[in-house]
Amino acid sequence: MAAFFVFGVFDMNMAVRLGTDGAGEALDAREHLVVIGNGMAGCRAVEELLARDPARYRVTIFGAEALVNYNRIMLSPVLAGEKTFDQIIINDHAWYEGNGIRLVTGDSVVAIDRDAKTVRSDSGVEMAYDKLLIATGSDPFIIPVPGKDLPGVISFRDMKDVEHMLAAAGAGGPDGEPGRAVVIGGGLLGLEAAHGLSLRGMKVTVLHIMPTLMERQLDEAAGWLLKSALEARGQTILTGADTAEIVGDGKVEGVRLKDGRLIPASLVVMAVGIRPSTALARGAGLDVGRGIKVDDHMVTSDPDVLAVGECVEHDGQVYGLVAPLWEMCRALADGLTEQHTGYRGSVTSTKLKVSGIDVFSAGDFSGGKGAEDIVLRDASRGVYKRVVIKEDRVVGAVLYGDTADGNWYFDLLKKGEDIAPIRDLLIFGQAYASGGGQADPKAAVAALSDDAEICGCNGVSKGKVVQSIVDGAASLDAVRSTCKASASCGSCTGLVEQLLSLTMGEDYGGERTTKTLCKCTSFGHDDVRREIVAQGMRAIPEVMHKLHWSTPDGCSACRPALNYYLLCALPGDYVDDQQSRFVNERMHANIQKDGTYSVVPRMWGGLTNPRELRAIADVVDKFNAPMVKVTGGQRLDIFGIRKEDLPAVWADLNAAGMVSGHAYGKSLRTVKTCVGSEWCRFGTQDSTGLGVKMEQMTWGSWMPHKFKIAVSGCPRNCAESTIKDFGVICVDSGYELHVGGNGGMKVRVTDLLCKVATEAEAMHYCAAFVQLYREEARYLERTAPWIERVGLDHIKSRILDDPEGRDALTERFRHSQLFSQDDPWAARAKGAEADHHTHMGEFRPLALEAAE
Amino acid sequence: MIGDWLDIGAFDEIPPRGGRTVPVIGGEEIAVFRTGDDQVFALVNRCPHKRGPLSQGIVHGHAVTCPLHNWNISLATGEALGADKGCTPTIPVRVDAGRVLLSRMAVLATAMAA
Ligand code: SRM
Numbered sequence: 001m002a003a004f005f006v007f008g009v010f011d012m013n014m015a016v017r018l019g020t021d022g023a024g025e026a027l028d029a030r031e032h033l034v035v036i037g038n039g040m041a042g043c044r045a046v047e048e049l050l051a052r053d054p055a056r057y058r059v060t061i062f063g064a065e066a067l068v069n070y071n072r073i074m075l076s077p078v079l080a081g082e083k084t085f086d087q088i089i090i091n092d093h094a095w096y097e098g099n100g101i102r103l104v105t106g107d108s109v110v111a112i113d114r115d116a117k118t119v120r121s122d123s124g125v126e127m128a129y130d131k132l133l134i135a136t137g138s139d140p141f142i143i144p145v146p147g148k149d150l151p152g153v154i155s156f157r158d159m160k161d162v163e164h165m166l167a168a169a170g171a172g173g174p175d176g177e178p179g180r181a182v183v184i185g186g187g188l189l190g191l192e193a194a195h196g197l198s199l200r201g202m203k204v205t206v207l208h209i210m211p212t213l214m215e216r217q218l219d220e221a222a223g224w225l226l227k228s229a230l231e232a233r234g235q236t237i238l239t240g241a242d243t244a245e246i247v248g249d250g251k252v253e254g255v256r257l258k259d260g261r262l263i264p265a266s267l268v269v270m271a272v273g274i275r276p277s278t279a280l281a282r283g284a285g286l287d288v289g290r291g292i293k294v295d296d297h298m299v300t301s302d303p304d305v306l307a308v309g310e311c312v313e314h315d316g317q318v319y320g321l322v323a324p325l326w327e328m329c330r331a332l333a334d335g336l337t338e339q340h341t342g343y344r345g346s347v348t349s350t351k352l353k354v355s356g357i358d359v360f361s362a363g364d365f366s367g368g369k370g371a372e373d374i375v376l377r378d379a380s381r382g383v384y385k386r387v388v389i390k391e392d393r394v395v396g397a398v399l400y401g402d403t404a405d406g407n408w409y410f411d412l413l414k415k416g417e418d419i420a421p422i423r424d425l426l427i428f429g430q431a432y433a434s435g436g437g438q439a440d441p442k443a444a445v446a447a448l449s450d451d452a453e454i455c456g457c458n459g460v461s462k463g464k465v466v467q468s469i470v471d472g473a474a475s476l477d478a479v480r481s482t483c484k485a486s487a488s489c490g491s492c493t494g495l496v497e498q499l500l501s502l503t504m505g506e507d508y509g510g511e512r513t514t515k516t517l518c519k520c521t522s523f524g525h526d527d528v529r530r531e532i533v534a535q536g537m538r539a540i541p542e543v544m545h546k547l548h549w550s551t552p553d554g555c556s557a558c559r560p561a562l563n564y565y566l567l568c569a570l571p572g573d574y575v576d577d578q579q580s581r582f583v584n585e586r587m588h589a590n591i592q593k594d595g596t597y598s599v600v601p602r603m604w605g606g607l608t609n610p611r612e613l614r615a616i617a618d619v620v621d622k623f624n625a626p627m628v629k630v631t632g633g634q635r636l637d638i639f640g641i642r643k644e645d646l647p648a649v650w651a652d653l654n655a656a657g658m659v660s661g662h663a664y665g666k667s668l669r670t671v672k673t674c675v676g677s678e679w680c681r682f683g684t685q686d687s688t689g690l691g692v693k694m695e696q697m698t699w700g701s702w703m704p705h706k707f708k709i710a711v712s713g714c715p716r717n718c719a720e721s722t723i724k725d726f727g728v729i730c731v732d733s734g735y736e737l738h739v740g741g742n743g744g745m746k747v748r749v750t751d752l753l754c755k756v757a758t759e760a761e762a763m764h765y766c767a768a769f770v771q772l773y774r775e776e777a778r779y780l781e782r783t784a785p786w787i788e789r790v791g792l793d794h795i796k797s798r799i800l801d802d803p804e805g806r807d808a809l810t811e812r813f814r815h816s817q818l819f820s821q822d823d824p825w826a827a828r829a830k831g832a833e834a835d836h837h838t839h840m841g842e843f844r845p846l847a848l849e850a851a852e
Numbered sequence: 853m854i855g856d857w858l859d860i861g862a863f864d865e866i867p868p869r870g871g872r873t874v875p876v877i878g879g880e881e882i883a884v885f886r887t888g889d890d891q892v893f894a895l896v897n898r899c900p901h902k903r904g905p906l907s908q909g910i911v912h913g914h915a916v917t918c919p920l921h922n923w924n925i926s927l928a929t930g931e932a933l934g935a936d937k938g939c940t941p942t943i944p945v946r947v948d949a950g951r952v953l954l955s956r957m958a959v960l961a962t963a964m965a966a
């Protein structure tokens with residue numbers, strides 16, 4: 001009876017107030033929460049609400065944009081080509097569906113009727129609410145100059161703007177020149193737009209009205225450093241530049257400054273500021289100042305209407321960053337579920353998302369009465385730090401070049417901690433100031449308070465990260481999916497890892513406590529390799545794209561590594577990228593200090609003959625090689641060959657039957673042998689013969705680092721097998737196989753892998769070991785450090801304990817060798833890649849001058 | 853008649869993210885680079901560290917890593933990047949109708965200096 005009553009009353013309600021379809025909803029007795037704005041604050045508020053009481057409200061969200069909820073701050077990396085739109089989605093359609101949320105996209109709310117408690121959308125949908133949440137964000141400010149409405153003048157606020165910019169960059173300029181863009185505004189947004197556009201190939205000019213960039217976040221010194229760094233990247237930065245008009249006939253053609261200068265452009269991005277979007281609220285008669293006025297629980301002047309995000313004014317303040325919005329959403333959700341905590345305003349900090357330029361600022365750095373500065377400048381490292389102190393409290397900080405301590409200063413600032421005891425060391429950062437000199441970075445993280453912010457993009461505190469780890473998120477990925485820390489720009493990945501290891505102690509294996517592959521990525525070698533295979537990636541740009549590389553085309557550390565990983569994963573299929581090879585591997589010879597090359601032909605097992613020796617002697621004569629020497633690896637090395645002569649030298653060596661010795665490669669180098677049973681009075685087996693066979697099996701193979709083999713005919717070990725990557729010592733009963741030796745910088749004696757009875761087995765185990773190394777070691781890691789890292793037991797488990805696995809390794813090695821045993825010299829001698837060996841042109845300017 | 857710009861060849865002759873060389877008789881060799889975003893730069897082919905041939909380095913972004921000891925050199929300014937200090941002269945260069953043009957004056961200057 002009671003149930004019927006409830007439904008009955010509700011049905012009547014629906015008839016009067018809803019006027020929507022949704023028969024299912026008619027049966028839903030829950031209060032209806034309507035959210036205007038499908039942006040960062042609106043959706044976050046709903047998330048917070050669901051986390052507290054998922055059953056409490058029935059939710060409908062209106063969004064003016066035709067998209068699901070995405071991370072607006074990541075539009076900059078999308079523009080810069082570092083992320084795709086899919087990667088910045090915060091909540092996909094499944095999230096709305098899974099939580100029973102109705103999403104109306106591409107339709108803005110145009111009116112609120114507070115008496116009837118309904119909203120009306122642009123397309124005419126009318127919907128009743130019990131509680132209304134306004135989260136309309138901000139509108140970009142457009143400076144009122146002539147030409148501001150011309151096609152090609154845009155702002156930087158949503159995905160539409162990004163698409164517009166990409167189209168302009170793609171279109172280029174006249175005559176195949178790069179397109180030109182003007183960005184008005186040298187603040188955070190403007191600089192991120194300019195950075196993205198210039199990475200997309202446009203010639204960018206930034207017009208900033210103030211004398212220094214980002215003057216609201218940076219002091220003059222840091223602003224200047226920033227300006228020079230951006231100029232070094234090819235942008236033109238005009239400060240003190242006041243826009244008079246935007247010119248163009250039917251579309252943008254340029255910007256004229258008040259001093260008369262005209263800057264041509266086919267795209268103008270206005271990023272001069274934002275204004276809270278309040279028109280709707282104002283029209284509904286709500287109290288509006290600079291923003292929609294709200295109390296500590298985000299309630300407007302109407303108790304049934306709430307507001308969060310950039311559209312609100314709280315305690316006289318409006319905000320333009322995400323961190324305050326997270327705090328607002330918590331207070332709002334607490335209020336809606338009757339656990340009143342209340343919002344008390346936020347102190348904000350800023351980071352610039354321009355890859356390779358680290359800028360951090362927080363609080364007040366304008367100085368003023370009673371403020372003292374502590375400044376550190378380290379010009380050679382490009383570091384500038386300034387901490388502003390008032391009455392022994394940090395009130396502001398500006399960091400440039402080294403922002404590692406940003407969170408720490410920000411935490412001190414927010415907590416208003418007395419810094420008098422650490423004042424002398426404060427500027428050197430947390431590691432020094434908390435004692436112990438260059439202390440453990442973990443200690444620094446341990447010292448952060450629970451509410452210190454770890455992930456700025458998603459507003460996640462240290463306490464929250466630790467909580468999700470305690471609740472079972474035992475890996476970086478798990479943390480990312482449970483509390484979202486480190487899931488966006490990745491700059492806090494290191495902090496999250498330290499929290500994992502602090503919280504879990506020994507149990508955290510440190511999947512990624514290893515360093516990242518290079519500064520272009522937050523992934524380590526192993527992650528990159530795993531993802532290449534798992535996602536079936538086929539090219540370097542694809543890897544960089546999918547794994548969010550922070551640079552347009554990597555650096556000299558990651559490109560060769562990626563090239564190798566792809567080559568190893570896709571034998572025969574992957575087309576080597578020559579420009580991602582170190583010079584020696586690109587030139588198939590060793591570069592010398594004077595820019596000439598040395599040439600080492602292969603001599604199988606160290607054996608040679610008169611024909612080869614004559615050919616070498618002839619080459620030395622013919623090309624005037626200044627030196628020829630016997631190497632430490634039992635080969636002959638011809639020095640002082642010019643890059644232009646290399647193909648001819650190789651042609652002559654090829655003619656005598658010699659191929660590349662790969663003395664230049666991260667590849668099989670030499671197989672050293674001794675004379676063995678054929679001649680030596682102690683020899684037990686044919687070590688020379690086995691060495692030749694091993695070299696013929698393994699030559700040409702690309703590896704993580706160079707790889708050396710030796711075969712000695714008896715335990716006297718004349719070929720020094722026990723300091724080679726793979727060493728064989730022949731004994732009466734067979735062959736001892738040794739692995740992981742190194743005679744280089746850090747001498748390491750091999751470990752005994754096993755003993756086998758036949759030569760065929762020795763070859764088979766050798767191939768399996770090489771392939772295991774190729775597949776599992778990190779690029780530039782030789783077998784010695786690799787084995788120390790993974791342990792001999794791991795190698796044994798793969799090669800000794802798992803015969804099928806061993807066969808499979810050998811099979812994969814033989815397969816990949818099908819494609820690598822073509823002599824690279826022969827191809828070059830026949831004219832392949834001639835541009836590596838020829839000049840583009842030549843000049844005799846003086847002669848020409850004289851002739852003139 | 854010789855103009856202000858010297859035509860040294862087609863832009864396509866430089867591989868993306870690669871460098872080519874132009875020896876100057878009586879002067880210093882010039883390295884011409886093409887970046888991943890198809891911009892062109894030219895420097896004297898001599899690292900400020902120990903004269904490494906920059907043309908043979910790995911080009912990434914608008915920088916080249918010297919093949920000898922891995923200094924990173926800005927293609928736009930010739931300055932060593934990061935902690936290293938030093939500078940290689942730049943040569944004004946542009947692409948016109950698919951041809952790479954070097955500033956005649958700057959090329960001459962390298963010959964004068966040598
Ligand atoms: C030519 C040679 C010296 C000689 O005249 O005898 C030589 C020359 C170079 N060695 Fe070596 N190493 C030579 C045998 C060795 C040996 C002895 C051996 O192979 O039995 C070792 C110790 C064994 C070992 O590798 O474990 C050796 C350990 C190194 C190392 C240290 C490697 C390590 O892991 O610690 C380097 C540096 C590196 O690779 O990063 C190195 C690097 C080099 C480089 C490639 C340095 C460079 O990048 O320019 C030199 C190239 C010179 C050139 O232009 O040809 N060379 N080098 C030897 C060539 C062997 C061959 O025939 O291929």
Ligand SMILES: Cc1cc2nc3c(=O)[nH]c(=O)nc-3n(C[C@H](O)[C@H](O)[C@H](O)COP(=O)(O)OP(=O)(O)OC[C@H]3O[C@@H](n4cnc5c(N)ncnc54)[C@H](O)[C@@H]3O)c2cc1C
Nearest residue numbers: 037039040041064072073108109136137309310320321322
């Ligand atoms: C390119 C860029 C980079 C940024 N980088 C950073 C950064 O690094 N760090 C930082 O802290 N902050 C950054 N910000 C600021 C940050 O994105 C904002 O603070 C945040 O998005 C504000 O959230 P919001 O929900 O209030 O507004 P929004 O995210 O803008 O959401 C408002 C939504 O409401 C919709 N809407 C408006 N009116 C209506 C209507 N009448 N009906 C229906 N829907 C409507 C809008 O279309 C929009 O989707 C950046 C902003 C931009 C644009």
Ligand code: SF4
Nearest residue numbers: 680683713714716718
């Ligand atoms: S390994 Fe043994 S057999 Fe061979 S040369 Fe040395 S001592 Fe002689």
Ligand code: FES
Nearest residue numbers: 899902904918921
């Ligand atoms: S010569 Fe260029 S880095 Fe040493």
